[in-house]
Amino acid sequence: MVWLPVAFVCLMNNVCSFYNGNLSISQEQCEAQNKIAVRAMQTDADVKAYQVGCIEIKPKSTDSL
Incomplete structure (x- = not known):
């Protein structure tokens, strides 16, 4: 499995x-990326609201990553 960090961001x-x-190859790696993004959004005066998360992706044997 792989994980995709995502963010929904609304500006002022x-x-x-x-x-x-x-x-990311683990949920922990994904969450680490989101922590960095959250810090950046918290200090950005243009960001009004945001939500982050990690989406679990289960590749098929025919998928190429």
């Missing part, structure tokens, strides 16, 4: 977007 101008980080 009411524009909201999804972002993703790099695929």
Whole structure:
């Protein structure tokens, strides 16, 4: 399994977007990426609200990563 860190971010101008980080080989790696993103968003005056998470991805044997 691999994990994908994601963030939903809304800015002060009411524009909201999804972002993703790099695929991780563990949930801990994914959460570490999100911790870095959270620190950046907490200090960014343009960020009004955000939510982060890790999505578990189960590749098929035919998928290439």
